[in-house]
Amino acid sequence: MKIDDSLTPARLLPAIERMWALSAHKISALDASFDRARGAPVHTVAGRYQPKGWTDWTQGFEYGSALLQFDATGERHFLDTALTLIRDDMPQHITHFGVHDHGFNQVSTYGNLLRLVAEGKLPAEPGCLDYYRLAIRCSGAVQAYRWTALGAGEGFIHSFNGAHSLFIDTLRTLRVLLLGTTWDKS
Template sequence: MITRFSTLILALFLLTISAYSQKSNSFNVKKQLEYCAVQASKTLKVTPDDGTSPRTVPNGSKEWKFVGYKDWTSGFWPGELWYLYEATGDKKWEKEADKFSRFLTPLSVSKAGDHDLGFQVFNSFGNGYRLTKNKEYKDIILKTADTLATLFNPKVGTIQSWPHNKMGGHNTIIDNMMNLELLFWASKNGGNKKLYDIAVKHAETTMANHFRPDYSAYHVIIYDYETGKKIKGRTAQGYSDDSMWARGQAWAIYGFTMVYRETKDPKFLDFAHKVTRVYLDRLTTEDLIPYWDFNAAGIPNEPRDASAAAIVSSALIELSSYTKDKNLKNEYLTKSKKMIVSLSDHYQSHDVNSAFLLHSTGHKPAGSEIDCSINYADYYYLEALLRLQKLK
């Protein structure tokens, strides 16, 4: 009797595994890319031709809120258009991507307002140059890298994130890791070689000061302007100074993975694994889409953040490619695919609005962009789909 019962349990287990495997294997990346193209076409129809770009659709609305080129998210929409050109080869997307990218040109010759120039210019012109080799794009990228470098404080060893917000010292946020890619690229493509050194120093300083003993990230670190010493860690967009803000940890995972790609220094790869481990180990949601902050008081009645999941799903695909441990590599790929499937099956916007995804959270403490559609969630979701397609 026990043997028959055990056999039945084993059969049910194998059936469950088989069903999940079939679902994962049957996931149609091409279909999801086509969905993104349809949604983006709808957004194009309602986007004014005045230099603005779509940033967010508030919860309960169908209407995009548009922002000017100085907004930190202004590079994600043209970046999406470049990715759609890459996915389809359709010249329509190249034309639109070029137009919306060129709206951002003044950033390359203006005084640096904050660290977000990488998000703004490398996601737009950077993707454009990668796909077209347009020399005008390259010139804009190189000028922008020099502009970003002006925010580097050699006494601290990091780029200041928010010069306009003193916060009691030189502030650096974990998001800033993402903008180092602009400096690395420029240093290898005709720009000043010192840009490489600035990017490495920023990553090393962040690695030393920005993380708790369990490798969860503070959102903001305040440094003394003159001595360069760390004063304190705090949050701006997370639940508390000591909480693990989901998107902040996502920036760390993606950022250190990228720094390893650019430097091939094993200390950055090791650190990428460590900041990934704490995220995956503390991820308790069945669909692998995190709450906006891992320590938020109201879990499970807190908003999710699809943008964090999109960023991590894309980063895990890249990180898996540098991972020699077969079990770890398999874990990264399996969980990345599950995140992408979850986003595709349960978080797509469809007729709710013309964004790709619902349920992202921007700045909950400020009551801003809570449980809504946001352009950077769409950008990294589309990037993750393209990376997954290349794997297949």
């Protein structure tokens, strides 16, 4: 690896701005062209997103990307799109035991909404706050439910596949368990 000490945040800004411009285009293109009635965009075929009938785990990433786009650029239509899609599609995920990226879905959507409220970028509407917190707590409960005891206080949180299964996606999604038990209640 070659370290370039001449790089500064200011020099990186054009690349970062280009990245957000490309992101905006990709998010908008997917929103305009994808038929959600067929499922969630899971993989690409010939450069076009396709659903995979048995899974819809990517919706949290998709809608969370629109929230991050709003956060970075202030473009309100990304927030409006995300809020609509989260309201319409994410409730079914909140207590869904059969998906491996459960925590990612919730943290990318409801977690980002809570963070935006905490940062003063969204209004702190009591009903919305309560709902976002409940979503995170329920997701944390899904992770806790997956505890597999090995005895003597030891164990692990298994994947959605069952107690025989442990893989990295489960480990990466555990942050929702912590958020579900500690999110600021003020």
